[in-house]
Amino acid sequence: MRIESIDIFPLKLPMKTSFAISGGSVGSKTEGAPHVYVRIASDDGSVGWGEARPSHRWSYETIETVVTTLERYIKPVLLGLNPNDLQQIDRLMSREIANGYNAGQPIAKAAIDIALHDLLAASEGKRVAELWHASPASSIDLSYLISTRDPDEAKKKAAYARDNGFKGLDVKIGLDPLQDGDILRAVKEEAPDLFFRVDANQAYSLPEAIRLAKQMERIGVDVFEQPLKANQLMGHAELRRKTSVPIALDESIWTPSDLLQAIRLEACDYAVIKLTKMGGFRGAKGCGEIAREAGLGLLGGGLTESSIGLAASAHLFRYLQIKDPVDLNGPMFLEDDPIEDKPCLANGTVRLPEGNGHGCVPDLDKLQLYLNPL
Numbered sequence: 001m002r003i004e005s006i007d008i009f010p011l012k013l014p015m016k017t018s019f020a021i022s023g024g025s026v027g028s029k030t031e032g033a034p035h036v037y038v039r040i041a042s043d044d045g046s047v048g049w050g051e052a053r054p055s056h057r058w059s060y061e062t063i064e065t066v067v068t069t070l071e072r073y074i075k076p077v078l079l080g081l082n083p084n085d086l087q088q089i090d091r092l093m094s095r096e097i098a099n100g101y102n103a104g105q106p107i108a109k110a111a112i113d114i115a116l117h118d119l120l121a122a123s124e125g126k127r128v129a130e131l132w133h134a135s136p137a138s139s140i141d142l143s144y145l146i147s148t149r150d151p152d153e154a155k156k157k158a159a160y161a162r163d164n165g166f167k168g169l170d171v172k173i174g175l176d177p178l179q180d181g182d183i184l185r186a187v188k189e190e191a192p193d194l195f196f197r198v199d200a201n202q203a204y205s206l207p208e209a210i211r212l213a214k215q216m217e218r219i220g221v222d223v224f225e226q227p228l229k230a231n232q233l234m235g236h237a238e239l240r241r242k243t244s245v246p247i248a249l250d251e252s253i254w255t256p257s258d259l260l261q262a263i264r265l266e267a268c269d270y271a272v273i274k275l276t277k278m279g280g281f282r283g284a285k286g287c288g289e290i291a292r293e294a295g296l297g298l299l300g301g302g303l304t305e306s307s308i309g310l311a312a313s314a315h316l317f318r319y320l321q322i323k324d325p326v327d328l329n330g331p332m333f334l335e336d337d338p339i340e341d342k343p344c345l346a347n348g349t350v351r352l353p354e355g356n357g358h359g360c361v362p363d364l365d366k367l368q369l370y371l372n373p374l
C-alpha cells in the first residue's frame with residue numbers, strides 16, 4: 001500500500017458561542033473558528049481523515065502555518081510511502097520540520113497522523129482502537145467548560161452542567177485574575193459534587209499561584225491545571241510542595257521527553273493528554289502510557305477540535321482508561337461542522353459514531369461550503 005494523495009482543507013467553521021482562555025480569544029461568533037482537515041488516500045482506495053485546530057492564543061501554530069507546513073514540507077516527503085510505516089513517517093516529519101525546545105509544529109503533524117490511523121483502521125475494516133488490540137469506545141463522558149469573567153454567569157453555567165447530567169466541570173481562570181476566587185466559589189456552591197478541574201493556561205506567577213491554591217484548598221478544587229508558564233517545571237514542583245491541591249501540566253508536556261522531565265522533577269500529579277498537541281496518536285499514546293506507569297493521574301483534553309478530533313481523541317482516552325470526564329468541548333462551541341455522522345451529546349455523555357476508523361466522514365459539499373482558502 002502506498003500514500004497516493006494528501007489533500008489539505010483550511011476551513012472556517014461557524015461558532016454559536018465565543019470562547020476565550022487567559023491568553024485571549026480562541027474563536028468568536030463573528031469570526032468563526034480555524035480548522036484544517038486533511039484527507040489521505042492510498043493506492044488501494046482506502047481513505048483517512050485528520051484534523052488540526054490551531055489557536056495562536058494557545059500555542060505558536062496558526063491556520064497559515066499548519067497549511068504551509070503540510071503543503072510545502074510534509075506532503076512532498078510522504079507521497080509514495082507505505083502508510084503502515086508510521087515510525088518512518090514520524091521520523092521523516094521530524095526531520096523535515098525539526099523539533100525546537102520540544103515538538104516542531106505538532107498540531108500540523110497530528111492531522112497527518114490521525115488521517116493515517118483512520119486510513120489504516122478503515123482499510124482493515126476496524127475502528128481506531130482495534131489497531132491497538134483494544135475494544136473501541138462507544139461513548140465518553142465530557143466535562144462542561146466554563147469560561148467567563150463574571151461569577152454570576154459562572155454560577156448559571158455550573159447549574160446548567162449539574163442539571164444536564166455532566167459529571168465534571170472545567171473552569172478557565174486567569175481571564176480576570178481579580179474575579180478568580182469569586183468564580184470558583186460560585187461554581188463550587190452551585191455544583192459541589194462535580195469533578196472540579198480549574199485551568200489557568202499559564203496565567204500566574206509562582207507567588208500568585210500559591211495564594212490562589214490556598215483559596216482552592218478551602219473551596220475544594222480537584223485539580224489546578226497549568227498555573228505557571230510552560231517552561232517553569234521547577235516552579236510547578238515548588239507549588240506542589242506548598243499546596244495539597246493536585247497540580248496538572250498541560251502546556252508543559254508536548255512529548256514523552258517533556259513528561260519524563262516533569263516526572264523526574266516531581267512537578268505534577270496529573271498529565272493532560274491531548275491528541276493534537278502531542279503530534280497525534282503515536283506521541284499521545286506514548287505520553288499516556290508513561291504517565292500511567294509513573295503513577296500520575298491522566299486528564300483528557302483537546303484544543304476545541306470538531307467531530308474528527310473529538311472522536312479520535314475519545315478512542316485514545318478510553319484506551320488509556322481515563323476515568324474523569326474529558327475536555328473535548330470543541331463541537332459544543334460550533335454551530336456546525338461538515339461531518340455526516342456526528343458524535344451525539346446527551347446527559348454529559350457523547351455517543352461516538354460507529355463507522356470504521358474514527359468514524360467521522362465529511363460531507364464533501366458541506367466541506368466546500370466552509371472552505372477558507374488562505
Ligand SMILES: [Mg+2]
Pocket residue numbers: 199201225226250251272301
Ligand atoms: Mg489546559
